[in-house]
Amino acid sequence: MSAPSNANPPPDALPFPLISLSDLSSPDAESRSRLAHAVTSALHDVGFLYLVDHGIEQRKIGRMFEIAKKSFDFPDAEKERFRQDHNQLGFKPFADQPNHAALAGTEGDATKMYGKEHWNLPGKWGVGNFDDNMEREWPPVILDHQDELDDFDRDCNTLVKKLLRCVAEGLQIPESTGGVGYFDELHRYDRHSGCVLRFLHYPPLPPDYGLAETGYTRINAHFDIGTVTLLFQQDVGGLHAKDQSGKWVYVPPMEGAIVVNLGEELMYMTDGYLKATQHKVVATTPTEHSTSRFSIAYFAYPDFETPIRPIASPVVEAHGREERARGVPNGGPPDGTSAMQYLEKKYKGIYGFTTGWSDKRGTAGVKTA
Numbered sequence: 283m284s285a286p287s288n289a290n291p292p293p294d295a296l297p298f299p300l301i302s303l304s305d306l307s308s309p310d311a312e313s314r315s316r317l318a319h320a321v322t323s324a325l326h327d328v329g330f331l332y333l334v335d336h337g338i339e340q341r342k343i344g345r346m347f348e349i350a351k352k353s354f355d356f357p358d359a360e361k362e363r364f365r366q367d368h369n370q371l372g373f374k375p376f377a378d379q380p381n382h383a384a385l386a387g388t389e390g391d392a393t394k395m396y397g398k399e400h401w402n403l404p405g406k407w408g409v410g411n412f413d414d415n416m417e418r419e420w421p422p423v424i425l426d427h428q429d430e431l432d433d434f435d436r437d438c439n440t441l442v443k444k445l446l447r448c449v450a451e452g453l454q455i456p457e458s459t460g461g462v463g464y465f466d467e468l469h470r471y472d473r474h475s476g477c478v479l480r481f482l483h484y485p486p487l488p489p490d491y492g493l494a495e496t497g498y499t500r501i502n503a504h505f506d507i508g509t510v511t512l513l514f515q516q517d518v519g520g521l522h523a524k525d526q527s528g529k530w531v532y533v534p535p536m537e538g539a540i541v542v543n544l545g546e547e548l549m550y551m552t553d554g555y556l557k558a559t560q561h562k563v564v565a566t567t568p569t570e571h572s573t574s575r576f577s578i579a580y581f582a583y584p585d586f587e588t589p590i591r592p593i594a595s596p597v598v599e600a601h602g603r604e605e606r607a608r609g610v611p612n613g614g615p616p617d618g619t620s621a622m623q624y625l626e627k628k629y630k631g632i633y634g635f636t637t638g639w640s641d642k643r644g645t646a647g648v649k650t651a
């Protein structure tokens with residue numbers, strides 16, 4: 283399929299900052315610090331950015347999209363066998379849309395709905411990182427590519443840590459409480475967390491669905507939940523996000539770039555200094571109507587035991603509270619809430635599920651690297 287013209291917009295046509303990670307390995311401390319500042323500023327100002335020179339090979343991203351396409355390419359009745367379970371792993375059918383509109387702080391949507399299907403993948407480190415994540419049925423298309431999926435999952439996790447090193451530097455987290463490695467410790471492979479890799483497919487609309495003026499909503503407006511999300515888009519767009527002025531803007535796919543956005547937990551952990559930003563997927567153009575959109579998301583979450591409360595940072599202390607007053611949605615979770623409890627509550631609201639995590643945590647082992 284040839285890429286439509288919107289697949290490679292010039293950087294000045296992008297709605298959010300385009301940041302190259304190449305200076306991450308610069309011997310020059312000033313260049314590294316400029317990068318840390320750029321990442322932190324983008325996540326503070328608007329909570330979205332485009333990332334290039336991120337270190338994940340384009341070849342691997344291309345392979346993931348090939349596997350993603352295959353993973354949806356069998357009859358719906360068969361996919362039913364792999365339905366998302368209480369661990370949130372597995373297949374979520376088109377017919378079964380999550381209830382984003384039910385979440386406080388996000389907007390319901392007045393436009394017509396035409397949803398999507400997704401896979402929450404097991405990964406070696408899939409949701410919860412429990413050692414029984416593979417002890418359920420998975421289709422051959424997942425099992426046959428398990429090594430590649432694990433490898434990609436690990437690349438995503440590594441990239442998240444690189445990004446969050448910039449954030450830790452930007453927030454001036456003191457050496458005594460972890461310094462630039464602060465978030466590394468919260469995103470360890472060998473601990474339980476909500477991190478998950480997801481394949482998404484937005485099937486074409488039926489031909490008799492005419493172009494609606496407001497578009498067709500594929501995912502309702504929502505905030506992501508964890509620390510950061512890495513979003514891989516291909517050639518078919520549809521993603522929209524709220525900018526600083528509260529206006530919905532189109533977030534076009536850009537070849538080679540990963541879209542990064544911030545989740546609620548990191549927003550609360552910085553007392554509102556870093557912004558979680560609402561986003562949604564809406565089909566508005568003829569291409570978005572008539573062509574399947576595939577996307578891949580890696581949702582990063584902190585260790586289950588992480589308290590969701592403001593971290594020790596002079597930047598957060600100086601500015602967080604006033605930012606929170608400017609409208610952090612939901613006001614933040616009650617004191618003493620852990621990352622696991624926060625995510626369980628969200629999953630219950632979105633999917634109506636109760637997870638088995640609290641019970642399992644003490645008994646099931648974690649994967650080791």
Ligand SMILES: O=C(O)CCC(=O)C(=O)O
Binds near residue numbers: 482501513562563577
């Ligand atoms: O497919 C997309 O572009 C967005 C997906 C998304 O926002 C989500 O699953 O949370």
Ligand SMILES: [Fe+2]
Binds near residue numbers: 505506561
């Ligand atoms: Fe999202």
